[in-house]
Amino acid sequence: MTTLIILIGLAVYVVLYFTYGKKLERDVVVATDTNETPSSRLYDGVDYIPARKEVLFGHHFSSIAGAAPIIGPALAMAWGWLPGLLWVWFGNVFIGAVHDYLALVASVRYDGRSIQFVASDLMGKRTGTAFYWLVFFLLVLVVAAFGAVLGGMFVKTPAIASAYLWSIGAALILGVLMYRVKMNFTAATLIGIVMLIASIILGVEFPIQATYETWMYVMFFYIIIAASIPVNVLLQPRDYLNSFLLYAGLILGLAAAVFAFRGFEVPVFSAFAPVVAGGKATPFWPAIPLIIACGSLSGFHSLVASGTTSKQLAKESDALFIGYGSMFTEGFLSTIVVVACAGFGYTALQNAAAAKGVEFTLTAANWATDFTPVSGKLGLSAVNLFVQSYADMVNATWLAIIPTIYVKVVAGMWVAAFAMTTLDTTNRLARYCISEMALPLKGTSEGLYNFLTNRWVASVIPAFIGIYLAYSKNFTILWPSFGAANQLIASIALMTGACYVHSKLKSRFCNIAVIPAWLLWVTVTAALVWFMAVVLPGNIAKAPAQGWTVMAISVIMLIMNFIFITDFVRKYRQEMGSSE
């Protein structure tokens, strides 16, 4: 079954890339290489440089791939394996990849400007400004959700925490070798990989045990420091090392999934509304995009696509491979996660219960109500379940020559590396958002403006709120709220894309973009309302301060959401009026 699903997944992606994807390219955006791209038209050798499509694919994919496509599908196992998998495939092909591709193309046709610039131009300045607010809240929730994930994982498997810290040391040394000593690129890379392997071994040999709270403090200081030092000291060499981890993890996972030849242990379908978010019954629709975020679609991708990628695109015909193809690759990564958890998750939970000496009562009959609480109690929720299942999957094949603990640490490092990267880059981005958001204060309250935009203050604000929320250990609340913010950005970006296709291209097939935009908006809005009405009150009762903070953020996001749709509808009507 594992092999079959992987092969079906592969077939689905390949077939739809060449049919649906090509149709998008041909009939919706009408990509043609006679249009010169900004990379050559505005070539300056610095920002605008045409890149080979494989190189740009690598850059774009490593920017969009992270920990989220791993965590979401593992959580969605509560519905059984099929609903999550279908959402990954459906969302990926018809919404997520369309969203990424349109954001890239719209940006290319706008001289490589960002999606929020395109949104301001097409739908009004208000939309563009609101974008910053939404991104800022998303960043705070990213710190909270990823902080909670990492804290949980470091407590459960101390070897991962230790290996990760060693790898930071490795990255610092690599940075010196590459940029100070100016060592030969290949030699420095080889030394980097050796150090990465050494850090995994050292991690296994010398695990660091600490409490969840201690890790929260460590993370709080780490992200502030990491966000403030020059990028070439830590961020750059570490991201470079991480990309090896990403490809190694993907190849190992793919090979193991293909050769595992194992049936699925997790039920196909448990119930429409199993217990997932905040211990409440969570209906598949509309809540699924809150749980599986980046595996099927993500708003952040539109920012990446319209940021550096669009300035380096050599030909319009490359855009499908890069924008649409990268998203498919990420969806395929989520497919591997589903296969690993569905094939090996149940045994992993059973073994964890046996190791703890507790009675294991989880069956297909009580899966819907018990999966999330039981996996939480056994310390195998979300990411830990993936790490264990992934290690077991690799162990079930000829790849068992690699000791399980090492595979486990590699899988954990894979997630940790991306989550950590996200944490400190988040702080850099949040700092920028704060300066933009505080701009209106400049004329009225100079002192407050200067205080808020101070390098350290602007770093501490998102880190503090994020880690404070993570401190509550309420992962099943934080994760859906992060999902909601991310999907809201996706819905605006997709609306911008739809608006672009409709008003600028006048395409007959513009519904390919307009329908998913509406579908996403309605789903995310309904999900957010459900989340605020059903899940958050319980959370507020348990942890009032943190609960109210999440509630306040959700209310602001909901208001933004209605601003966007008003602007979109107004613009759409105007266009309809003018075209008649």
Added chain:
Amino acid sequence: MKSPVFRFLRELLSRLHDSHREDAVALTQVEMQELENIFALLVLGSFVGLPAPPSFLAVELLPFMERELKIMSRRAEDAGDMLAEMCGTLGID
């Protein structure tokens, strides 16, 4: 003798290598841009009324700064639109 498979694999590896190389320098480019901005600001400071080196030095260097001037003016245009670029460079998710 080089078989097509061998050629394909070699090509694939070289593209992967290029892609990694790009990853290795992408963020450093941002750092370089910042330094360039500071340099341009120092040299062209007298135009914007900031304390700067003597004007004659600025004027003397000006012809060499043509490309930088073009880049700077485009960057000035894009200055209010940095978020996506930062996301693209730093990567998140």
